[in-house]
Amino acid sequence: MQRLLLAVDRLSTFAGQFFSWLIVALTTLISWEVFSRYVLSNPHAWAFDVMIMMYGTLFMMAGAYTLSKNGHVRGDVLYGFFPPRLQAGLDLALYVLFFIPGVIALCWAGWVYAGESWAINEHSNITADGPPIYPFKMVIPVAGAFLLIQGFTEIVRCVVCVAQGEWPSREQDVEEVDVDKLKEMVHVKDEDIAKLDELVARADGSPT
Numbered sequence: 114m115q116r117l118l119l120a121v122d123r124l125s126t127f128a129g130q131f132f133s134w135l136i137v138a139l140t141t142l143i144s145w146e147v148f149s150r151y152v153l154s155n156p157h158a159w160a161f162d163v164m165i166m167m168y169g170t171l172f173m174m175a176g177a178y179t180l181s182k183n184g185h186v187r188g189d190v191l192y193g194f195f196p197p198r199l200q201a202g203l204d205l206a207l208y209v210l211f212f213i214p215g216v217i218a219l220c221w222a223g224w225v226y227a228g229e230s231w232a233i234n235e236h237s238n239i240t241a242d243g244p245p246i247y248p249f250k251m252v253i254p255v256a257g258a259f260l261l262i263q264g265f266t267e268i269v270r271c272v273v274c275v276a277q278g279e280w281p282s283r284e285q286d287v288e289e290v291d292v293d294k295l296k297e298m299v300h301v302k303d304e305d306i307a308k309l310d311e312l313v314a315r316a317d318g319s320p321t
């Protein structure tokens with residue numbers, strides 16, 4: 114079971130990391146469009162539409178990745194103090210009552226929207242020569258499917274936690290910097306940092 118859970122985590126992680134390269138493409142496109150518009154006096158009418166679709170794709174396809182890392186924003190003022198079994202019970206109820214029905218509705222509506230868009234060969238009407246929209250709308254049901262698969266995985270995790278009293282492990286990826294561990298690795302103490310700050314303050318206050 115744990116292998117299956119981690120396999121789904123790896124799938125969501127791969128999708129999130131793959132589509133994260135859209136950040137590089139989006140940054141490049143924006144930089145080029147600014148240069149082309151203000152230096153070459155040659156703006157492109159389609160650029161704004163493409164930027165929106167690229168950002169939307171990135172946002173949608175990162176949903177399952179973020180869920181696999183337990184990174185979605187939650188109101189955990191009290192939640193963080195609860196024991197694991199109570200946390201899992203609350204999560205399980207919320208997944209079953211709200212998450213799964215909502216994501217199924219997203220997949221269904223997205224499939225309908227994408228099908229209609231492909232049928233009429235839909236293009237953006239913001240500009241006269243707008244780019245096609247149907248590939249972008251296809252992202253909606255695809256992202257929903259990834260999110261639904263990861264959601265069922267999280268439900269299994271909740272059930273396991275309720276039964277065993279502790280959360281199953283997750284696929285690890287990028288982690289925030291642990292300042293205390295970093296200090297231990299480089300053998301730096303708080304006193305050393307305070308002395309360095311004092312030296313910097315004196316240097317800034319000394320006449321040049």
